[in-house]
Structures are given as C-alpha cells and as structure tokens.
Amino acid sequence: MEVTPPRDEAELMTRARALAGLRVGELARRLEQWVSADPRKSKGVAGQLAERALGATAGSLDEPDFLELGIELKTLPVAESGAPKESTYVCTLPLQTLHDVDFEDSAVFRKLRRVLWLPIEAASERPLVERHYGSAFLWSPSPDELEVLRADYEAVAEKVISGRVEEVRGDLGVALQVRPKAANGRQRTLAPDGDEGFVWTGPRGFYLRPSFTGALLARAFG
Amino acid sequence: MEVTPPRDEAELMTRARALAGLRVGELARRLEQWVSADPRKSKGVAGQLAERALGATAGSLDEPDFLELGIELKTLPVAESGAPKESTYVCTLPLQTLHDVDFEDSAVFRKLRRVLWLPIEAASERPLVERHYGSAFLWSPSPDELEVLRADYEAVAEKVISGRVEEVRGDLGVALQVRPKAANGRQRTLAPDGDEGFVWTGPRGFYLRPSFTGALLARAFG
DNA sequence: CTGGATCCAACGCTGGATCCAC
DNA sequence: GTGGATCCAGCGTTGGATCCAG
Numbered sequence A, B: 001m002e003v004t005p006p007r008d009e010a011e012l013m014t015r016a017r018a019l020a021g022l023r024v025g026e027l028a029r030r031l032e033q034w035v036s037a038d039p040r041k042s043k044g045v046a047g048q049l050a051e052r053a054l055g056a057t058a059g060s061l062d063e064p065d066f067l068e069l070g071i072e073l074k075t076l077p078v079a080e081s082g083a084p085k086e087s088t089y090v091c092t093l094p095l096q097t098l099h100d101v102d103f104e105d106s107a108v109f110r111k112l113r114r115v116l117w118l119p120i121e122a123a124s125e126r127p128l129v130e131r132h133y134g135s136a137f138l139w140s141p142s143p144d145e146l147e148v149l150r151a152d153y154e155a156v157a158e159k160v161i162s163g164r165v166e167e168v169r170g171d172l173g174v175a176l177q178v179r180p181k182a183a184n185g186r187q188r189t190l191a192p193d194g195d196e197g198f199v200w201t202g203p204r205g206f207y208l209r210p211s212f213t214g215a216l217l218a219r220a221f222g
Numbered sequence C: 001c002t003g004g005a006t007c008c009a010a011c012g013c014t015g016g017a018t019c020c021a022c
Numbered sequence D: 001g002t003g004g005a006t007c008c009a010g011c012g013t014t015g016g017a018t019c020c021a022g
Helices: A009-019 A024-030 A045-054 A107-112 A143-161 A210-221 B009-019 B024-030 B045-054 B107-112 B143-161 B210-221
Strands: A072-078 A088-092 A115-121 A137-139 A176-180 A189-192 A198-201 A204-208 B072-078 B088-092 B115-121 B137-139 B176-180 B189-192 B198-201 B204-208
Touching: A009 A045, A009 A115, A024 A045, A045 A072, A045 A115, A072 A210, A088 A107, A107 A143, A115 A210, A137 A210, A143 A176, A143 A189, A204 A210, B009 B045, B009 B115, B024 B045, B045 B072, B045 B115, B072 B210, B088 B107, B107 B143, B115 B210, B137 B210, B143 B176, B143 B189, B204 B210
Parallel strands: A072 A115, B072 B115
Antiparallel strands: A088 A204, A115 A137, A176 A204, A189 A198, B088 B204, B115 B137, B176 B204, B189 B198
C-alpha cells in the first residue's frame, strides 16, 4: 500500500484527522507491516507508519517529509499526565560544517519552520501496538520561540567552531538540547579542533526538550 | 578461512607466487566463497578473493591493502594478446576536497606509491572460474611515470577547482583517466561551481589507461 | 527526570572492478 | 578501443526515535 503525497495542507490535515484514535497495531495491519514486540527493536516504528499513512516522501534525504508543502512530521509521545514522555529528535549536529551557517540557514531552522505534530500515547506498560495516535496539529515557531531556539543554537555553534566540542553536552540549552546520536557509544566522528585541526568525538544530534514541546501541547489543547 | 596479514614483503611475495597458475574457481573453493556465473554480477570478485588469500586488511577504508607494508593490491586483466583488457580503477575523484591537495598529498599518489600487480587471464569467452591468476610483481612509479601522472592529475584538479567539472571527461589524460564511478548514471554528487557555489554532477573515479599498465607488464615480463 | 546509550531500516559512499554500445 | 554505464559487498550516516541507569 503506497499513499500519494498530499496535494495541499487541507488534504494532509484530513488524513491526519483520520489517524486520531487509531491504534498503532491497526495502522500496521492496514499497511501490512509487521511490528516487533520488543520495545527496543520498535523505536521509531510508530513514526514511520504515520509517514506512510500520510503520504510522506519516502527516503527523502535532508528534505521535509512533505516536500511540496514544506512540512515536517514529528510524532510526540505523551504520558498519562499529558506531558511529553521523551525529547524530540530534530537533526544531526553537523560538526564539520557548522562554521559558515547562521541559524536561519541551519538544518534546525529548516526542520522546525513548519511541523505537523502527531501526539501518540506513551504509557510504557502498554505494548506499542495497543497505543493510540492522537489529534495532530500544525505549528510554526512564534517569534519568542524562535529567539529561544536561536540562542541555544548559537551557544552550541560557538563552542563547536572554537574547538570546544567536549563542552557540548546534554546540559546545554533551554529548548534545544544536544545528545549523543549513534548506534552505540563507540562510534566516532571528526570535529574541528583549533585552526585546521580535528579531533575524534561522538556523533551528536539536536533534540527539543520535553518542557518545550509540552508548552506546544498546552497551547494546542489548552 | 581467514589469512593473517603478511609480516613482511618476502612473505607477501611468497604467498603471491603461490597464486600463479591457480584458477579463480579453485581459490574460491578453498576460501569457501560462492561465485556467480553471471559476468555482470561477478565484477571485482577475482580481486576480492586475492585479497583474502594474501591476507589484506579486511574493510580497510582509505588505507593500503597491506597496511604495515604500505602496499596496494591490484588485479590486472590481461587479454590473450598480452595487453591489459581494461583500465585500472585507482580511487574516487574527491570533488569536494581537491582544492588544497598537491599531487604528493593526493589519494592517487598514495594508492600508486607501491603496488602489487596481480595479472589475471581475461578472455571474455572463458568463464571467470576457469581463468588463471598470473605472476605478481611489485611496482613503484619511476620518476618519468610520476611526472606523467602528476601532469594528468593537475590538469584534472585545475578544471575541478575552477568550476569546470563538466569538462572532466574520459578523453583527458595520458596515463590517468577520469571516468564515471557509480551504481548507475542517475547518481549525483556535488562539485564546486565558482566561488562558494555548487553544482550537481555524476561521481567520477581515477583510472589508469591500458596503455600505461601495458608498459608496466612489458617492463616486468620483457 | 535527566542525559548518555542504544536500536532498525534505508540509503549513500567506497573499494573491488568489468560490461558493452558506439 | 574508448569511454560512458553499471554491478556487488561492506560499512557509515541519517532519519525514525525510545531505552534505561543513576
């Protein structure tokens, strides 16, 4: 079952509304995709199923999920309390090429310019296939949110550019956090180290903190 | 069956001499590796079998096949006439990073600094498994050969750096040729295009022309 | 509840080259 | 014979994220 890309925002939202209340297992059945029962082996599966159901461009590299609409899809795991259960992955931290990139030209900005948030139930005692999708909502950062993101981004960029990559840890940032992003802790990649030099370090990614996405949920649902 | 890396040049040459006269199918049997009967699907297999038999470092990335000896292995398909039947792949053309690389610092130079050439029968009507390995010989470029290679390399580098990548075609070069290197013709990669700009173009590789490797054969075997 | 560690699939890139139309 | 097109395996990277120790 392949779904064509949505022609416009209205079509995308119609499809997204049709997901609200659906169990992950039911969507997997419709799309004829098997889902592992091991939680460690089914990370990301709910998001990939949603991509297929909504007609996201398959295998798009460094492009929005809905290319012609300029919209990125993110599932957002929500605990029983109503708060996000996990941080949200944004993109890889480009250690090699951060130097000549202003925030407005960054992958972070491009990814977050327009996001379709799709909440999903995330009580860890409930098996993935039993969890329900929620009501999706479109979001673009407000001027205030943009300034917070920009400040966090620039603090990270400044450290990387000046060769202090080991200071770029998870405790940085109000909204935008940096954490390891790799298959395991032994992975290594190159980062700048002073003029012309390089050091090996762990690959990292940008993430949105739960406090930030929680505020978006609150604004959307009151 | 795993073979340990050769401890020194003498051990490498002893192993290489043991390959002379051996059929590809026989070596595959000893190494317990299946070989496709479709010639299009068995490109490169004779070389990979030789690597395993001689104890080349497995999966070495951008390093010589015999790391501690600084020696690269290349099989050389030889027609009944005694001339090379194909050009020899050297390395990828690094479109992004050619700018600050002199010939002596280039991947081409590093790959060709010291090569163990392993001739192999290449009458196309003979199935791969029936073809025989020949007598291997060590080679390093003579001063004259180095100058030819350098001139070809610099001509290519000059075009790439000045943003004229579309002029970098197979008709360039006396010894060192540039040809497409990709899974298919639709592959695209980025190349410089004037100051700060980029253009999409096909990935390319450096190859040695048959006339060049033919001269090496003639020198080695008279 | 924070932040380091980890999991899978898909795709790209590299290294091994030869195929084959003109 | 030239030179553009192509084939496979192995491994790295990215994009989808969540797991889980302290």
